[in-house]
Every structure is written in C-alpha cells, then in structure tokens.
Amino acid sequence: MKGRLKSYWTERKDLVDRALDALLPGESDFPPILHRAMRYTLFAGGKRLRPILAIVGYEIAGGKDISEVLPFAAALELIHTFSLIHDDLPAMDDDDMRRGKPSSHKVFGEGLAILAGDALFSHSFRLIAEADAPAEVKVAVIREITRATGPEGLTGGQVLDLISEGVEPSEGLVIDIHRRKTAALISCSLAVGGIVGRAGEDLLSTLRQVGAELGLVFQITDDILDEIGEKEKMGKGVKKDLERGKCTYVRLKGVEAALSDARALRDRIKELIREKIGEEKGWVLVELADYIVERSE
Amino acid sequence: MKGRLKSYWTERKDLVDRALDALLPGESDFPPILHRAMRYTLFAGGKRLRPILAIVGYEIAGGKDISEVLPFAAALELIHTFSLIHDDLPAMDDDDMRRGKPSSHKVFGEGLAILAGDALFSHSFRLIAEADAPAEVKVAVIREITRATGPEGLTGGQVLDLISEGVEPSEGLVIDIHRRKTAALISCSLAVGGIVGRAGEDLLSTLRQVGAELGLVFQITDDILDEIGEKEKMGKGVKKDLERGKCTYVRLKGVEAALSDARALRDRIKELIREKIGEEKGWVLVELADYIVERSE
Numbered sequence: 001m002k003g004r005l006k007s008y009w010t011e012r013k014d015l016v017d018r019a020l021d022a023l024l025p026g027e028s029d030f031p032p033i034l035h036r037a038m039r040y041t042l043f044a045g046g047k048r049l050r051p052i053l054a055i056v057g058y059e060i061a062g063g064k065d066i067s068e069v070l071p072f073a074a075a076l077e078l079i080h081t082f083s084l085i086h087d088d089l090p091a092m093d094d095d096d097m098r099r100g101k102p103s104s105h106k107v108f109g110e111g112l113a114i115l116a117g118d119a120l121f122s123h124s125f126r127l128i129a130e131a132d133a134p135a136e137v138k139v140a141v142i143r144e145i146t147r148a149t150g151p152e153g154l155t156g157g158q159v160l161d162l163i164s165e166g167v168e169p170s171e172g173l174v175i176d177i178h179r180r181k182t183a184a185l186i187s188c189s190l191a192v193g194g195i196v197g198r199a200g201e202d203l204l205s206t207l208r209q210v211g212a213e214l215g216l217v218f219q220i221t222d223d224i225l226d227e228i229g230e231k232e233k234m235g236k237g238v239k240k241d242l243e244r245g246k247c248t249y250v251r252l253k254g255v256e257a258a259l260s261d262a263r264a265l266r267d268r269i270k271e272l273i274r275e276k277i278g279e280e281k282g283w284v285l286v287e288l289a290d291y292i293v294e295r296s297e
Numbered sequence: 298m299k300g301r302l303k304s305y306w307t308e309r310k311d312l313v314d315r316a317l318d319a320l321l322p323g324e325s326d327f328p329p330i331l332h333r334a335m336r337y338t339l340f341a342g343g344k345r346l347r348p349i350l351a352i353v354g355y356e357i358a359g360g361k362d363i364s365e366v367l368p369f370a371a372a373l374e375l376i377h378t379f380s381l382i383h384d385d386l387p388a389m390d391d392d393d394m395r396r397g398k399p400s401s402h403k404v405f406g407e408g409l410a411i412l413a414g415d416a417l418f419s420h421s422f423r424l425i426a427e428a429d430a431p432a433e434v435k436v437a438v439i440r441e442i443t444r445a446t447g448p449e450g451l452t453g454g455q456v457l458d459l460i461s462e463g464v465e466p467s468e469g470l471v472i473d474i475h476r477r478k479t480a481a482l483i484s485c486s487l488a489v490g491g492i493v494g495r496a497g498e499d500l501l502s503t504l505r506q507v508g509a510e511l512g513l514v515f516q517i518t519d520d521i522l523d524e525i526g527e528k529e530k531m532g533k534g535v536k537k538d539l540e541r542g543k544c545t546y547v548r549l550k551g552v553e554a555a556l557s558d559a560r561a562l563r564d565r566i567k568e569l570i571r572e573k574i575g576e577e578k579g580w581v582l583v584e585l586a587d588y589i590v591e592r593s594e
Contacts, residue, residue, distance in 0.1 A: 025448060034448050034456045086415060091407035110388035111459050114411060118383060118418070119452040125422055126443035135432035142439065146423035151322060151331055155416040159331045162408050 005287040009052060012066070016051040019070040020077060023127055037108045037116035038123075042081045044099035045235060049218075050076040050189040056284050057193025057207050060277060069196045071131035072141055075124035076189045079145065082124070083154050083185075085117040092162060093244070100235030133196060140195045148188035157181025161246065169247035175216065177247055182222070183215025206276040210285060213269045218292050220262045223248040227255055229296065259293075266293045302584040306349060309363070313348040316367040317374060320424055334405045334413035335420075339378045341396035342532060346515070347373040347486040353581050354490025354504050357574060366493045368428035369438055372421035373486045376442065379421070380451050380482075382414040389459060390541070397532035430493060437492045445485035454478025458543065466544035472513065474544055479519070480512025503573040507582060510566045515589050517559045520545040524552055526593065563590045
C-alpha cells in the first residue's frame, strides 16, 4: 500500500483499533480467560479490511462523522475474527498459525477457542444493538449481516469448503465457495457502511456489487499467495490449501491464469466504480482494487 | 405435566414447532448437509421451554396475537440448540447423546456440528431482524439476547464450566455457572416475550427475576436428574457430570439437600409471582415452577 491510500488506511485503521479496544470487555473482566482469548486473535494483527470498507461505504454515502459507523465497523471485524478462529480448528482447516501467531486453539485449547468465537459473534450483535443510531438503521444492518453470515454466506461457504476437500474443483464450485466464504462478508461490510451513511437503494446495490467482486479478487489473490507467498509476510502457513486438497482458484487454473483473471476482474471493478460511484468519491475503492491484486501479504 | 398446564403447553409447543419449521431453510435448500444438521438437533425433541416462556411473557404483558411473538420465540430455541450442539462437542462436555439421539458431531462430524451451531446462532438474529414488529422492539430484543449469550451469560458460563472441571466446587461457583449457563437464557426468554408484548420496565424487571430463579431451579433439578434420572427419559447420558468432575449442585450438597433447596427456591418464586404478577395472570409460571422441581425428565 502506498501514497494517499496508505495514509487513508492508516488513519482509519487506527480509529478501528481504538474502537475495538474500547468496545470489548477488558482482559481482566470476568471470566478473564474468555476475554483474553477473544482479544488474542482480534489484536494479533490483520489489515482491518472489513471495518475499513464499512467506513469507506459510509463516506461514499455522504457520512461525515466516522464515530457513528465505528461500532458497526468493529462488529464486522469481530465477526471476521470469529470465523477465522472457527475455521482454524482441527475439525475444519486445522491451521496452527494465524496472523503470525499460534492459532487460538493452539494457545487456549479447542473448547475455549470455540467459545471465544461464539462470544465474539454474540458481542458483534450487541455492539450493533447498543450503537448510537436509529433503530431502523440497526435492524437493516443486522439483516445485511445475517444474510452474509448464514448459509448463503460464511457458514454455508465454510461447509462447502469442508465437504469439497479432495474433490476435483470445477470453476463453478470454486467461485461459489469464494463468493460465500469470503466475498459475502466483504460485500456486506461496504453495504453496512452505506446503510449507516443513509445510502439510497441504488448506491447500496452498487456497494454490494463492488464489494462482492472485490471479495472474489481478494480470495483469488489469497489462493495465489498461499501458493507463492512467503510464510513470514502472510502470518500463516502457506501451501496449506493444496496439501489439504482444497478447491482453490489456483488448483483449478494455475498461478498465471489466476493472476490474469484477477487482473481482468479488477479492471471490471474499476470500470464499475467509475461508472456508478465516480472517480472522486470512489478513489479508495479504485486504488484498493489495484492494491488487492498486486499485494504480497 | 398435567391439567391445564399440559394443555397450555401442548397448544403452544405445537405453534412453536410449526414456526420453527416454517422459519428455517428446508432440508433440500443449498447446501443441504448444513440444513440437515441444523434441523437434526432442532427437531430431535425438546420441551421448547425457552420459546414457550417467551409466549408466556408476551401473554402476561397483555399480548393478544401469539403470531407476533413466534419469530422471537423461535430465535430463542435456535440459540438454545446452537449452545447444545457446541456444548456436546468433544472439546467441551463430550456428550454422545442428546434428546435421545446421537449428538450432532456423532452424526455429521465435528466440523459440520460447529458450523451448524454457528448457522443457527446467525439465523436467530436474522429471524428477529425480519420479524413483523417495530424496529425499536427488535433492537431491545437483541440487546436482551446478546447480554444473555455473552460472557455474562451462555458463553461465559460454559467457559467457567469448562475450566472448573475437577475443581472442588464452592456454592458461589456452582451457582455462578448455573446462573450464566442456564438461567440467563431462560430469564431472557421471559423478558423477550415481555418486550414484544410491550411490557413496562417494572414488569420486565419482574419477568427477568422470575426467569432467572426458574432457570436456577431448572438447572439444580437437571443436576439431580443427571444423578438419579433414567437415561431413556432424559434422552441423554446420565451420571456424566459426576464422571467428568463437573461443578454441580448435587456434587456440592448431595441429592436430598439439592432437592430441598430447589423446593425452597420454588416456593420463593411462587411468592414472587403472586406478589408481582398475580395468580390469575401468572398461573402458568406458578404451575411451571412446581413442574420443574418435580419433573422426572
């Protein structure tokens, strides 16, 4: 990340990190082991892509007071972290490393890791319910989120991922898993920001669409980085997907074709942003699309 | 259960079961294995205590149209089922039987069981967000529920239960675990019904209090039944708690003293109901308190 995107990101990431710290129970709050486990993965690093996308959506919709969207942005990061903790479990992807540190279940044991995930998911809805916003906005956000975390989204995608291990991947299956498991929550994050910023239906629909395509590119790049990335930069094991026979885009098409498809998709996303949102309002998304495809971590 | 309580319960249980069936994706909806797993534990039986308590709270508050409270009642049963599926996992209580059938992870494997629980939890908030009720009511319900499922409630109670295995139980610890792990959601269920029935703050506070005490009695009786109950009637393994060194009320005090404490608590609950709600409006709760203490399943 560089230039104005980098300063935009750094400023907002700092706001998100401070909101997360303020909105979560402290490590010494009872029962401390649960709060330590919740905070361990949450603060192990991470780009804060989803909460920052919520802020981006909010600002594109015309929102002026970022503090209004922060509890919603924080809730999205809690949900993402819940999904990471559960996905890393031995019964799922069995990943020992996450964000450069041992996974939650390696540190706290499987039982506590499952419960820390559950508690983060639960707390995300509490943050929304207690946010300083009109009830209609909160309900619309919860509708948007529960569509993204349900069978059409996160949980359904993880189920497909799990039952498809070792299956010969078809392009339809791989894209379906990626759209549910990754793109649904990324799309939802942009839309949630839009809702809190009082976007109209047309803009919301554009935000959902841009988010869904960005999420797909993000996951294709993730598949590429799993194949060619450096373990240190990624903060998690690499080449794990191929070892487990995961249905990835790279397994389907190879690294070069995957990268070329990601770039083509990126170009279409930039076109969509320019046409529907405009370069001035949508510059963060345009530059983010470039960053996602060319990133090395 | 007998007499007018039995007919009251049977009628409402039927409404709850039909609502659950209508409000959940079908078994053939994509991905079918996830929906089969979600429905498997949900429809394996169960008293429907929490959703019926929501209806009771709604009717005590003066609610006339039960269909108004049903999506909220259904959401509470989804949350209860999510907690059962996760609690039964090998990393937690490691229970092979639930509601008279093999536990979710014995049938679907651990990964799918975890995800079915996650999906039920997610769907419960979707049902609330999409219910036909004012946004303020939905938000108040979600606040009530997330307090009951967070660290002060379900997830915190399960953490305490997990880390206290083999510990010499003190009365304070046992009651703390029971209040969080069991009583919080039961208390919340009565209160949620009250919120949907537009109860005032005084009545809500009474409903919470009665529900919390009922929940504690329910768990003490559960501990007793784990010790002396019949496996067939319970639909789950018995004497499991003592084998695992769980902090139960029976381990603390023995069966006779536990039963005597449960009866004394029951009498105080009935007194509270008569004083704050009245015999006419509160008869279901009065008779339920008797049933809970004397039940054999």
